Amino acid sequence: MIPVNFITTWHIKCGIATYSNFLVEEMKNFKDIEIKVHPITQQNSKSPMPFLKIVKEIQKSEITHIQYQPGLFGFVPYLPTFINYIPLMIFLLKFWKRNKIVITVHEFVLDSFLDKLTLKFINLSDKIIVHNKKMADFMIKNGTPCEKFVLMPHGTPEGVFLDKNDAKMSLGLSNKKVLTIFGFVHKNKGHDLVIDILNSLDDDVVLLVAGEARIAEHKKYYNFLKQRSSELGLENRVIFLDYIKDEDLPVVFNSTDIALFPYKWIITSGSFHMALSYNIPTIASDLEYFKEIKDEYGCIELFEQDNKEELVEKIKDLLNNKTKQDYLKSKCSEFYEKTSWKAVAKKTSEIYSDLVESN
Numbered sequence: 001m002i003p004v005n006f007i008t009t010w011h012i013k014c015g016i017a018t019y020s021n022f023l024v025e026e027m028k029n030f031k032d033i034e035i036k037v038h039p040i041t042q043q044n045s046k047s048p049m050p051f052l053k054i055v056k057e058i059q060k061s062e063i064t065h066i067q068y069q070p071g072l073f074g075f076v077p078y079l080p081t082f083i084n085y086i087p088l089m090i091f092l093l094k095f096w097k098r099n100k101i102v103i104t105v106h107e108f109v110l111d112s113f114l115d116k117l118t119l120k121f122i123n124l125s126d127k128i129i130v131h132n133k134k135m136a137d138f139m140i141k142n143g144t145p146c147e148k149f150v151l152m153p154h155g156t157p158e159g160v161f162l163d164k165n166d167a168k169m170s171l172g173l174s175n176k177k178v179l180t181i182f183g184f185v186h187k188n189k190g191h192d193l194v195i196d197i198l199n200s201l202d203d204d205v206v207l208l209v210a211g212e213a214r215i216a217e218h219k220k221y222y223n224f225l226k227q228r229s230s231e232l233g234l235e236n237r238v239i240f241l242d243y244i245k246d247e248d249l250p251v252v253f254n255s256t257d258i259a260l261f262p263y264k265w266i267i268t269s270g271s272f273h274m275a276l277s278y279n280i281p282t283i284a285s286d287l288e289y290f291k292e293i294k295d296e297y298g299c300i301e302l303f304e305q306d307n308k309e310e311l312v313e314k315i316k317d318l319l320n321n322k323t324k325q326d327y328l329k330s331k332c333s334e335f336y337e338k339t340s341w342k343a344v345a346k347k348t349s350e351i352y353s354d355l356v357e358s359n
Contacts, residue, residue, distance in 0.1 A: 002033045002352050005058045005099070007089075008067040010039035013214055013243065015184070015270050016067050016106060022155055026345035033349055045074040051085040055092045063352055064093050065102040068122070070109065081112040087121035094124050100355040104129040104152075107267045110142060119143065127351050131268040134288040150351060154268045155341040159278040160250040167254035171239075173206060177319055180208040180256040180280075183271030187221045190262030190285065193308060195228050198237055200312045205237070205319070210252050211271075212243040253278040258318055263287055264305065276300075277336050279329040283314050297338070299331035 008020040020037075027035050038057060042050040051074060058064060066086075073084035093099045103125045109115060122128065123144050130136045131154045140146050168174050181191055194207055213222035229238040244252055259275035261284035268289065275282055276299060284290040285305040294300050301318060303310045318324060337343075 002356055003062045004033060004035050004352055005062060005064040006035050006037045007054060007064060008037065008040060009043065009072055010037055016069055016072065018270055020067055022157055022341050023345060023348065026341040027349065030349045033352060040072055043072045043074065046077045048085050048088060051089050055089055055097065058093065058097055058099065061098050063102065063355055064099045067104050067106065069106045081114050083114040083118060087118055090121045090124055101125040102127045102129065102351060105135065126355055132289050132292055135267060152344060152347055153339040154270060154273050155344040156273040156277045156336050156339040157341060159253065162250055162254040164254055167251045170251055171255050173255055175204065177205045178208060178255050178257045179205060179260055179315065180210050180252065181260050182210045182275055183269065184211045184214040185209065185222045186218050188263060188265045190264055191225050192228060193262045193306065193311065194260055195225060195232065195234065195238055197308050197312050198234055199232060201315060207238045208252065209238065209240045210244055253280065256280050258283060258315060261285065262311065273339065276332045279332040281318055281325045281328045283318065297331055297335045299328055299335045
């Protein structure tokens with residue numbers, strides 16, 4: 001039996017928690033691996049104590065897998081720039097607990113000398129999982145040994161397929177063409193761009209904002225979107241669904257004709273993978289992450305970031321081109337086969353096994 005300590009947010013409204021839940025559930029199918037989840041419960045703590053408590057719970061000479069995003073590991077107070085407690089945790093896990101460390105880097109910024117310090121500690125990990133080549137290239141450029149990287153796709157869940165007309169009817173959207181932006185509302189996700197172009201599309205085209213503002217600082221942008229919709233006379237065409245319970249997700253996905261990801265910045269996106277798992281024709285901005293997906297799988301359409309005119313044309317063309325829709329749907333099926341949580345869990349289990357053998 002291979003014991004693996006899994007440090008992550010857990011059972012909260014958080015993309016990392018959702019990611020971890022899918023992965024841990026799939027890992028249960030590997031009988032030689034025992035996952036022990038150590039939840040991060042105080043992401044905003046100024047004190048190191050919640051993080052030291054996690055380290056203390058972990059046994060010596062095991063494997064620890066950390067799901068890393070800068071904002072999840074507290075912050076050290078009274079410093080001129082931000083640094084969290086991940087350097088301390090990695091140091092103790094490596095040299096006190098003698099653990100093999102795997103870290104999945106979901107996001108990383110390099111804005112200060114303290115960020116460079118954090119990266120040096122991340123580099124002490126035995127394996128570093130990233131979801132796209134851009135992140136790997138960025139970290140290698142800043143000193144991470146290339147042999148430590150594992151390029152692994154963000155997992156894709158299995159879609160639950162319903163009749164599209166029934167799904168639309170349940171949302172009061174019969175006879176509408178439905179555009180949807182999935183996921184927590186954030187100014188980097190470009191909702192305002194779509195609201196601004198909606199009047200350029202036919203009156204039967206509506207926009208679903210399928211997510212809420214996860215934290216208080218994003219609420220201002222959420223309120224701006226509502227105000228902007230009202231100013232443009234779109235109260236009946238922009239529908240805010242707020243937080244959607246897991247059991248209600250299939251209805252929203254199945255009612256969608258086109259999924260939109262007009263992002264301004266991205267490392268990876270669970271919402272994006274979920275949309276593709278439902279074989280939804282998808283249009284995304286031409287950020288590097290989406291370019292990688294299009295080049296490898298051909299399952300999405302791209303438009304130039306922030307280019308409203310091009311986005312309008314892409315939406316009009318896709319809504320009226322069933323041949324292109326069917327092509328993208330077939331490519332989505334291929335994407336799912338290669339990036340399913342089953343495939344991701346298998347690759348993750350191989351990392352754990354290799355670390356045990358290297359001992």
